[in-house]
Amino acid sequence: MKNPITKENHAQRLNFYVNLDRYPIHDLDSEAGKALIERSREMMNRDTLCLMEGFLRAPAVVELSKEITQLESVAHRIDYPCTAYGWMDNSDFPPDHPRSRLLRRNCGVITTDQIDPKGSCTELYQFDELTEFIRRLLGYDTLYRTSCPTLSIQINVMDQGDRFGWHFDTNDGVVSFTIQNPDNGGGFEYAPLIRSESEENYSGVAGIMNDANQPRRPDMTPGTLSLFLGRRSLHRAAVVGPTARTRQSLLFSYDRKPGMVFPEKTCQRITSSSPEPYYGALTNQ
Numbered sequence: 001m002k003n004p005i006t007k008e009n010h011a012q013r014l015n016f017y018v019n020l021d022r023y024p025i026h027d028l029d030s031e032a033g034k035a036l037i038e039r040s041r042e043m044m045n046r047d048t049l050c051l052m053e054g055f056l057r058a059p060a061v062v063e064l065s066k067e068i069t070q071l072e073s074v075a076h077r078i079d080y081p082c083t084a085y086g087w088m089d090n091s092d093f094p095p096d097h098p099r100s101r102l103l104r105r106n107c108g109v110i111t112t113d114q115i116d117p118k119g120s121c122t123e124l125y126q127f128d129e130l131t132e133f134i135r136r137l138l139g140y141d142t143l144y145r146t147s148c149p150t151l152s153i154q155i156n157v158m159d160q161g162d163r164f165g166w167h168f169d170t171n172d173g174v175v176s177f178t179i180q181n182p183d184n185g186g187g188f189e190y191a192p193l194i195r196s197e198s199e200e201n202y203s204g205v206a207g208i209m210n211d212a213n214q215p216r217r218p219d220m221t222p223g224t225l226s227l228f229l230g231r232r233s234l235h236r237a238a239v240v241g242p243t244a245r246t247r248q249s250l251l252f253s254y255d256r257k258p259g260m261v262f263p264e265k266t267c268q269r270i271t272s273s274s275p276e277p278y279y280g281a282l283t284n285q
């Protein structure tokens, strides 16, 4: 039999990807495992961003980056202006109000249907140990990998001039891996907990959008795992400067129920090449 999947083999593959000495996701009930969860949850609750530097081992990052680089030529190109408040009705605000501001999103997106089901991006996604780790970080009773043929695994690739303008996310959290950074620019920037459901704090949001206040600019070296809760934290990927290499990030999606598939509209929005501005899901256009 060729390459039988034994327990030992599985453990070796996990250890190839994940630095289990620093991040013992194979043994979360150990003292080290519990400490890891506690530390990470603390960071997440405080900053809405939990960064795990060096989560992936260097040879795995090389392998993942190779696979992604080969897919770059087929990436969907998106380029449209968009408000930061995608889930709201943003009509009837003055033109210079944060709710009216249109911010450019231009980048390449590789979707699940374009990714080799036997490749390394898929193999990493499939580890139950990783799903269980994320479940414990989020504190959910259950967590499953989604079944979406388009967005279970998503790869963003950004070249010179690409950016992902200021916005809030509409989902509960994003799990992503930094695979490659460009030579210049393209940094992730964010303003933690700048809004809440009861206090929109438009002056604070405008301060960040207008460069009057500085956002946080965390270091995200290749191999970093990040868990980000972006509903209340304004964030963007800054414009990529002159570079010989693209910015590559690998995103995994999960849901509390099994079999989740993203609505057709979401898939279209994420892969659409239409240059039409997006004012928000509830905005009359």
Ligand SMILES: O=C(O)CCC(=O)C(=O)O
Binding pocket: 156, 164, 169, 188, 235, 236, 237, 249
């Ligand atoms: O690529 C990034 O760092 C940001 C992407 C992002 O914020 C998003 O996809 O919602």
Ligand SMILES: [Fe+2]
Binding pocket: 167, 168, 169, 230, 235
């Ligand atoms: Fe986002």
